[in-house]
Amino acid sequence: MRYYLWHRFIYMVLRIVVCPFVRYAMGYSYHKTKGPERPSLIISNHNTDLDPALVGMCFSRHVYYLASEHAFRNGFPSKVLKAVFAPIPIDKTRADISAIKEMIRRIKAGANVCLFAEGDRSFTGTTSPIALSTAKLVRTCGVDLITFRLEGGYFTQPRWSRSQRRGKMAGFVIGRYSAAEIASMSDRQILNAIEKDIYEDAYERQKVNFIRFKGKNLAESIETTLFLCPGCGKFGTIRSEGDRFSCACGVNGTYTETGFLAGDSPFSTIAEWGEWQSGKLEEIVRDAGGESICEDDEQQLFEVKPTIEKTLLGTGKLRIDREALHCAGFTFPLKQITQVEVVGQMTLLFAVKGNTTYEVRSATPRSALKYREIFHNLRSF
Numbered sequence: 001m002r003y004y005l006w007h008r009f010i011y012m013v014l015r016i017v018v019c020p021f022v023r024y025a026m027g028y029s030y031h032k033t034k035g036p037e038r039p040s041l042i043i044s045n046h047n048t049d050l051d052p053a054l055v056g057m058c059f060s061r062h063v064y065y066l067a068s069e070h071a072f073r074n075g076f077p078s079k080v081l082k083a084v085f086a087p088i089p090i091d092k093t094r095a096d097i098s099a100i101k102e103m104i105r106r107i108k109a110g111a112n113v114c115l116f117a118e119g120d121r122s123f124t125g126t127t128s129p130i131a132l133s134t135a136k137l138v139r140t141c142g143v144d145l146i147t148f149r150l151e152g153g154y155f156t157q158p159r160w161s162r163s164q165r166r167g168k169m170a171g172f173v174i175g176r177y178s179a180a181e182i183a184s185m186s187d188r189q190i191l192n193a194i195e196k197d198i199y200e201d202a203y204e205r206q207k208v209n210f211i212r213f214k215g216k217n218l219a220e221s222i223e224t225t226l227f228l229c230p231g232c233g234k235f236g237t238i239r240s241e242g243d244r245f246s247c248a249c250g251v252n253g254t255y256t257e258t259g260f261l262a263g264d265s266p267f268s269t270i271a272e273w274g275e276w277q278s279g280k281l282e283e284i285v286r287d288a289g290g291e292s293i294c295e296d297d298e299q300q301l302f303e304v305k306p307t308i309e310k311t312l313l314g315t316g317k318l319r320i321d322r323e324a325l326h327c328a329g330f331t332f333p334l335k336q337i338t339q340v341e342v343v344g345q346m347t348l349l350f351a352v353k354g355n356t357t358y359e360v361r362s363a364t365p366r367s368a369l370k371y372r373e374i375f376h377n378l379r380s381f
């Protein structure tokens with residue numbers, strides 16, 4: 001395989017030179033394991049930007065990774081990423097057959113590949129559901145399966161936060177399944193094994209371990225996840241500063257070093273708030289008339305060429321109603337939108353029929369998650 005020896009060499013150098021710094025910065029501990037001795041597919045949960053490094057340092061043999069296509073359109077940093085690590089780009093807004101083919105090609109050529117099966121980082125600390133197609137992919141690869149679980153990542157680098165905290169993280173190989181074992185299992189059995197092995201509930205673990213994750217401005221940008229106020233029931237009224245968050249209606253609280261919510265917060269965890277929020281959002285969407293369900297000002301709309309570039313189309317209001325998503329003077333009927341995803345903290349990414357992809361960015365904290373959830377709720381009715 002082209003450049004494989006170069007990638008193996010870089011992998012070895014980085015393990016020696018960079019890994020100690022990463023381990024310190026993340027408070028990371030792991031059990032080093034030899035191999036994999038045979039080409040394998042590694043499947044892990046996912047909560048921090050450095051998860052590929054955290055998984056990779058546990059294995060003595062080189063590992064390739066799948067990475068969201070947006071990481072490939074950042075100019076010079078993307079060129080370095082491709083030259084040094086050669087990750088496999090995958091488009092999150094559609095079934096990316098080319099990414100799957102490339103992954104299988106590398107495995108068949110003798111390499112190991114790691115897949116973060118959730119396809120996204122968690123907003124609330126609980127491992128997201130995994131598609132049955134993942135089990136079908138494992139079977140198609142026809143190689144050994146290794147399941148891996150990362151613990152502590154959600155509180156180290158919350159999806160909604162711009163800052164990192166230092167506490168404790170750990171990584172473990174949970175399961176090893178030979179190609180022969182995989183061949184004897186049904187797709188549902190494979191999926192059940194993966195879900196059981198990589199499942200992580202950050203708050204349930206924290207109730208037992210009670211580890212402090214220290215940092216500055218712990219609550220800032222929490223409104224990118226907490227988009228509904230339990231006091232007034234309005235969108236986008238939560239504001240954060242330092243370790244605190246509040247709404248003009250009187251709801252307020254503190255995000256603590258243990259990740260729990262204190263003060264006058266009506267919930268003790270982000271997971272609890274998120275569960276209430278999901279139920280309330282379903283009611284709001286069901287009862288919505290012809291007016292906008294929610295909206296945000298000063299949003300930038302880009303047209304995206306996956307893995308290549310993005311072009312600014314305009315700046316203006318972003319809003320969604322029962323019929324369409326509107327942004328910067330453009331209207332996208334929901335029946336034409338095939339998928340909506342959130343990239344990073346608050347970038348909204350969506351695809352329309354005809355294979356055109358768009359991205360909406362904001363200079364100030366606002367929730368992209370609410371638009372994704374509203375879209376899925378409207379689709380379910």
